Amino acid sequence: MNPSNPTATHVAVRDGLILGAGSLEELTSWGEYQLDEQFADKVLMPGLVEGHAHTMEGSLWQKVYCGFFDRMDPNGKVWEGLKTIDAIIERLREAEAKLTDPDQPLSGWQLDPIYMNNERVTRGDLDKVSKTRPVAVLHASGHIMNVNTKALELAGLLKTGINHPGIPLAKDGLPTGELKSPEVMTPVGPHVGFERAMTDCDEAGLRDFAKLCIRAGVTTVTDLASQLNDEALEMMLRVTGEKNFPARVVPFRFFLGLTPKELVANVTKLQTHSTDRLRLGQIKIVADGSIQGFSARIKWPGYHNGAPNGLWYVTPEQLSEIFDLSLSADIFIHIHTNGDEATDLVLDTLEQSLKKQPCPDHRFTLQHCQLADAAQFRRMQKLGLCVNLFANHHFYWGDEHYKYTVGPERALRMNACRTALDTGVPMAIHSDAPITPLAPLFTAWAAVNRITASGRVQGEAEKISVDEALYAITIGAAYTLKLDGEVGSIAVGKRADFAVLEDDPETIGAKNLKDVRVWGTVQGGRVFAAADL
Amino acid sequence: MTPKLPVTVIGGYLGSGKTTLVNHLLRNANGLRLAILVNEFGELAIDEDLIEAEEDDLISIAGGCICCSFGSDLTAALMDMATLDPRPDHVLIESSGVAIPSSIVNTVRLLDTFSTDGIVVLADAETIQQGVKHKYMGDTIERQLSDANIIVLNKTDLVNSETRQATKSWLNTEYDQASIVETTQGKAPPEVVLASFLERSHEASSHLETTQLDMFTLRPATPIDVEVLAKTLAEGNLGIIRAKGFATALDGEKILVQVVGKRWEISPATGNPEVGIVCLGFKETLNREILANIANHM
Numbered sequence: 001m002n003p004s005n006p007t008a009t010h011v012a013v014r015d016g017l018i019l020g021a022g023s024l025e026e027l028t029s030w031g032e033y034q035l036d037e038q039f040a041d042k043v044l045m046p047g048l049v050e051g052h053a054h055t056m057e058g059s060l061w062q063k064v065y066c067g068f069f070d071r072m073d074p075n076g077k078v079w080e081g082l083k084t085i086d087a088i089i090e091r092l093r094e095a096e097a098k099l100t101d102p103d104q105p106l107s108g109w110q111l112d113p114i115y116m117n118n119e120r121v122t123r124g125d126l127d128k129v130s131k132t133r134p135v136a137v138l139h140a141s142g143h144i145m146n147v148n149t150k151a152l153e154l155a156g157l158l159k160t161g162i163n164h165p166g167i168p169l170a171k172d173g174l175p176t177g178e179l180k181s182p183e184v185m186t187p188v189g190p191h192v193g194f195e196r197a198m199t200d201c202d203e204a205g206l207r208d209f210a211k212l213c214i215r216a217g218v219t220t221v222t223d224l225a226s227q228l229n230d231e232a233l234e235m236m237l238r239v240t241g242e243k244n245f246p247a248r249v250v251p252f253r254f255f256l257g258l259t260p261k262e263l264v265a266n267v268t269k270l271q272t273h274s275t276d277r278l279r280l281g282q283i284k285i286v287a288d289g290s291i292q293g294f295s296a297r298i299k300w301p302g303y304h305n306g307a308p309n310g311l312w313y314v315t316p317e318q319l320s321e322i323f324d325l326s327l328s329a330d331i332f333i334h335i336h337t338n339g340d341e342a343t344d345l346v347l348d349t350l351e352q353s354l355k356k357q358p359c360p361d362h363r364f365t366l367q368h369c370q371l372a373d374a375a376q377f378r379r380m381q382k383l384g385l386c387v388n389l390f391a392n393h394h395f396y397w398g399d400e401h402y403k404y405t406v407g408p409e410r411a412l413r414m415n416a417c418r419t420a421l422d423t424g425v426p427m428a429i430h431s432d433a434p435i436t437p438l439a440p441l442f443t444a445w446a447a448v449n450r451i452t453a454s455g456r457v458q459g460e461a462e463k464i465s466v467d468e469a470l471y472a473i474t475i476g477a478a479y480t481l482k483l484d485g486e487v488g489s490i491a492v493g494k495r496a497d498f499a500v501l502e503d504d505p506e507t508i509g510a511k512n513l514k515d516v517r518v519w520g521t522v523q524g525g526r527v528f529a530a531a532d533l
Numbered sequence: 534m535t536p537k538l539p540v541t542v543i544g545g546y547l548g549s550g551k552t553t554l555v556n557h558l559l560r561n562a563n564g565l566r567l568a569i570l571v572n573e574f575g576e577l578a579i580d581e582d583l584i585e586a587e588e589d590d591l592i593s594i595a596g597g598c599i600c601c602s603f604g605s606d607l608t609a610a611l612m613d614m615a616t617l618d619p620r621p622d623h624v625l626i627e628s629s630g631v632a633i634p635s636s637i638v639n640t641v642r643l644l645d646t647f648s649t650d651g652i653v654v655l656a657d658a659e660t661i662q663q664g665v666k667h668k669y670m671g672d673t674i675e676r677q678l679s680d681a682n683i684i685v686l687n688k689t690d691l692v693n694s695e696t697r698q699a700t701k702s703w704l705n706t707e708y709d710q711a712s713i714v715e716t717t718q719g720k721a722p723p724e725v726v727l728a729s730f731l732e733r734s735h736e737a738s739s740h741l742e743t744t745q746l747d748m749f750t751l752r753p754a755t756p757i758d759v760e761v762l763a764k765t766l767a768e769g770n771l772g773i774i775r776a777k778g779f780a781t782a783l784d785g786e787k788i789l790v791q792v793v794g795k796r797w798e799i800s801p802a803t804g805n806p807e808v809g810i811v812c813l814g815f816k817e818t819l820n821r822e823i824l825a826n827i828a829n830h831m
Contacts, residue, residue, distance in 0.1 A: 156645050164639045183640045186608035257604030259575050297669075312631040312673055317547050345669050 001046050001475045001489035011044065013496040016524035021490050038527075042519055043504045045470070046489050047219025047497030048440040051388045051477035052334075052367055052430035055223040055249065057212065059205030060109045060434050063193070064095045066137050067110035071437055074211035076533060084116065085125055088137070092129040099133070106130065107193040108137040110434070111146065114292075114400055115453070121146040122170070123177025136192035140435060143293055145179045147188055152177060154191040200226055206239045206249075213247040214528045216439045217499030217518045220478065220487050223251040224334065224367070224432075225284045228270060233280075240277040246521060246528045248277050248497075250481055252284035252334055255314070260321040264329050271331075276524070279483070283326060283333045284367075286313045288342035291370060291405050292397050296339030298371060304407035310339060316349055323353040323364075332363045332482065334388070340371040347379045354383060365480045368432075370414050371406065377416065377423040386480045389415040391429040391447035392436040394459070398452035412459040417447045421468060428477035429469070441505060444469035445514035466510050496525040536803055537648035538615060540624045540641045541727050544634040544677050545655035546664055550687040551627050553719030554655060554726065556580045558625070561723050562596050565733065568614050568621035569600040570607070572629045608640055615646040623650070623729040631673055635680040648800075650728050651775075651793030654681035654711075655719070658689045658700055678704070681711040682794030683725060683774060690717040712774045712794045715745075722746055724813055728777045728791065731811055746774075747819045751810045751828050756781045759788045759799050765827065766790070766810070767797035772818030778810030 012019035012027040065079040126135045126148035134151035152158040160173035166181040271281030289295025295310035337343040365386040402411040420427040447469045478488030502517035520529040586593040592600040603610035634652040664674045723730040759782045776792040787802040
């Protein structure tokens with residue numbers, strides 16, 4: 001990622017920083033050295049940067065994995081993807097048999113019926129796991145949950161006469177056990193082990209999340225929506241400050257719950273607590289919902305299946321006030337916009353704010369921005385916006401977007417990496433872990449190949465090259481975090497952060513990029529082997 | 534059995550006067566313990582002279598009222614309200630500018646401890662007709678108005694009488710499911726906004742004389758088909774904005790009747806309350822004659 005010195009055989013490290021990269025001969029000019037040959041047969045890349053993830057994935061692994069795809073847990077165990085509801089019941093049963101306290105709830109995560117012909121899990125299915133303890137499985141979207149009869153009973157929802165779009169009823173008039181929005185999940189959550197404020201990780205979860213970072217070659221990672229109350233702040237400072245904590249975490253304060261003035265004051269104060277491994281002082285705004293949940297705000301002609309337009313989570317007035325205050329306080333903001341109408345709102349609003357208060361290098365970033373068209377990318381470029389596209393979506397939900405949500409033409413241009421780069425918009429690509437697994441090399445593969453789960457190439461014209469994708473998961477993402485001067489490339493003076501790989505991503509071939517084996521990481525000069533976790 | 538805790542949702546876009554209305558209700562609470570739930574404490578959420586104490590997410594207000602911020606977890610905040618001691622008499626949810634009131638009501642309905650007391654949506658007489666055409670927010674504002682049982686057309690003093698009339702008749706046509714009440718400076722009569730005030734003014738109704746409102750207490754002389762009665766009150770063009778009270782059904786059971794706008798609801802009464810349904814309407818349009826007839830002959 002350093003064009004003046006693109007490859008090197010050796011790298012010299014001092015005090016956690018890169019002293020230089022080059023041949024052994026060039027580097028010995030710095031004086032006495034200790035030669036460390038443990039990576040002689042490995043490939044060192046700049047430590048990978050994940051620009052959109054949530055540390056809560058660490059906490060989710062305390063529950064039973066029920067996803068469709070194989071996935072590795074923090075301890076390196078690969079959990080086989082479950083292809084049928086019976087298989088899910090079986091895995092939950094195995095976990096249930098190990099519980100000793102008869103009242104302890106059992107919960108799982110990452111269910112996605114889309115891959116199982118949309119067959120719904122019912123409370124009867126989960127009653128086969130247990131009739132006496134509450135059982136729940138959270139969907140991959142994080143917005144739907146299935147529970148058993150006991151859980152409904154404990155939450156007072158095992159009754160007829162419920163009239164709520166989020167609670168489907170069976171023929172007997174009782175809920176099927178599916179709970180289809182966060183507000184209907186709340187009454188059940190405490191009974192099934194999903195506590196309030198699910199987006200924040202706990203202490204053990206943060207340590208586990210860091211293990212996932214090592215396994216994925218990630219040395220800098222965002223936590224892109226945290227409440228950051230005093231307690232969470234104290235915990236994150238303490239855990240990231242531990243001697244062997246292997247990653248630099250960049251939390252973004254979620255905008256809801258505070259007025260714009262309070263928000264900016266709060267984040268300004270947070271900045272003073274920043275450390276090398278916990279970078280505080282940024283804001284995350286959510287403008288709309290999700291495309292597969294039909295809650296994103298999209299422009300004409302709307303959803304392909306005729307669903308009504310989605311929901312706003314912010315008003316133009318609120319957005320404008322937060323932008324104005326943040327620009328003058330030198331705080332940067334990442335804004336979730338899934339639909340193209342939401343992207344338009346942010347472009348319009350930021351344009352007005354920048355007219356009042358020009359700011360040549362604000363690094364405001366549109367997150368997901370999945371439906372943006374070429375004209376919107378041109379506006380982003382003019383306004384100095386960065387973009388972080390959800391490349392993994394092609395693989396996981398590309399077929400659904402083609403068939404149901406936005407239809408063929410718009411599905412082809414979703415997450416338009418090629419257009420972003422050609423237009424000169426600084427670009428990163430992301431996983432949104434836990435929504436999809438933390439694995440930037442997989443994300444790079446997704447952006448390069450644009451292959452859907454069914455194996456179709458979707459949007460040939462928006463493919464990018466391997467080099468461009470590798471740039472996006474290192475210095476591209478670092479740029480959106482204002483950290484490109486410190487991390488993202490192997491160059492003198494930068495942090496000694498490396499992804500240590502068994503294979504060379506530049507030569508393994510575009511189709512194989514996701515199969516590059518990760519040995520571990522070096523973070524701030526400290527070595528972390530995945531095998532030792 | 535503890536009676537259910539009534540919840541009213543106050544909706545409307547930014548600047549329509551929700552906060553002013555809430556403060557007006559607090560000033561006129563008269564011993565009613567109101568709990569106000571807001572997304573976040575804005576700078577002017579509660580008038581300073583009403584505040585007794587402030588904590589992180591709770592403001593204590595003169596007269597035993599409180600105001601809580603719920604951020605993004607309304608259900609959790611409601612569940613907390615039900616466990617307060619002393620329990621509030623009425624909960625008001627001041628929804629955010631982009632919230633869809635009916636989805637808030639759907640959430641409230643899930644919780645057994647609560648009953649819904651209708652959706653009151655404020656509209657700024659000066660801007661509402663442009664509001665529904667707003668490039669980004671237009672359909673959201675339309676959804677809010679379509680959800681309303683009562684639309685409070687606010688700031689009518691800031692427009693001339695033609696605009697006021699035109700706006701009112703446009704609202705009447707487009708959103709005919711709602712009753713429309715005009716007001717200035719957010720000072721909608723408390724009995725319009727919350728049924729709990731209606732019950733109270735039933736006991737001492739003299740102050741109504743100063744307003745545009747009128748009240749009639751319907752006391753059916755004999756047992757009655759309560760469903761037909763409730764439907765008539767809601768949909769019979771009798772000039773009723775709200776009605777609440779008890780009637781004896783044909784089987785002799787006491788039934789609670791609640792009407793707000795054109796929505797009605799009947800449910801079994803707790804205890805053995807006195808028969809009588811307080812009907813609130815406009816002086817000009819409340820049809821006392823028909824109401825009296827209903828009481829005697831239906």
